Amino acid sequence: MSKEIYRRAPADAHPPNLSPEYKSTVSRAPRQPAIVLPHTLSEITGPLLATERLDALENDLTQQRSGEPLGERIVVHGRVLDQDGKPVPKAIVEIWQCNAAGRYHHPGDQHDAPLDPNFYGGGRVRADEDGRYQFITIKPGAYPWKNHHNAWRPAHIHFSLFGPAFATRLITQMYFPNDPLLGFDPIYNSVPEGARHRLQSSFDMEATRPEWALAYKFDIVLRGRNATPMEG
Template sequence: MSDAGPKGRTGRRDEAAFAITPPQIVGPFYPIRERPDLATNLARPMGSAAEAQGQLIYVRGRVLTPSGKPVPHALIEIWQANAAGKYRHPSDMNPAPVDPNFKGFARLTADASGCYSFRTIKPGRYPTAEGEIRPPHIHLTVEGRFDRLVTQLYFAGEAENLADRWLNAAPHPDRLIVNLQEPPSHLEKHAMVADFDIILASG
């Protein structure tokens, strides 16, 4: 990762570049029956014989304070729907199929420089009990030395972003939206990459 600032910005580091990442709801599908994989590869969970279905993506970034200092060894949990928009959760009534090769729940630790990354698939959109369609998103909890943040990562260009009540309730929704980019040469050619720096209030 570049040290130019959050989300790959270059040039001087202004205060807006280090605004706190907006919180989001935990949601109804936090895993209650699954143990998280203690690995960074959600696209092929431990013990799985095959890759998960869907668009392969790598999410990477740094956990920082508003002053740009790294938050070392932050604990990060990730949970998400599969490519069809289905969670492995008993309360998910979406008739979309479960992917046997996708658990969608992992826990990892940022390094001493606050850097983290994980390999997963782009989640699908899905209907809510109220009849709305939620855009593709990934849930994250981030625990630093002093703070615990619950948030969600969204993807640019999704039509449902415009009407999603949870995304648009954030003070600065654009800070939760990432662009998918072409991968560097050492990653799979069919993969995409998203940069998502997470800014905690105190670290």
């Protein structure tokens, strides 16, 4: 009887809320099963931020201060797609990350690594009609955290996307290929094994810019619609 406009995620697509190796899930993960909601207007609509004005340079994290940040300049690009491979047009993509030394421009980050006065670490862009987006940034560093003895986060960039509906909201993290820390990271490893690779960007030789920057490609796949919605 329920309308199913957007496809339900398979059980092995996302991490379970409770993932004890990532310690702070223990006191914060809901334990009761989520109640499955039929898709009503409340779920299939959502903020499009259509009137949000973005500056042209918001997707270039190397141009937000008076000088150039330290670190390895990189291009991060890709497409926002749905499960059918169709582009999600005009989606706002927000990112944030630490600097090349592994320190966030955030008062809560007390890691003993230098702040870079020329790197803030936040950016956003509106994807084009084909779902394409691009950022210029520097490669983030690894950093220690207090989850367990000698715990280090692999280099990562946080991504936030709305997609077309409340039901498609996603916050995730992009990792770099072949990072030796991935195997030791409880946040990356919270994702079921068969799906983890989807969080790794790929090195993209074609998109590198000679004499200037290496490039990584990261396509993001949001929930798609059911082909033939069931009528009640």
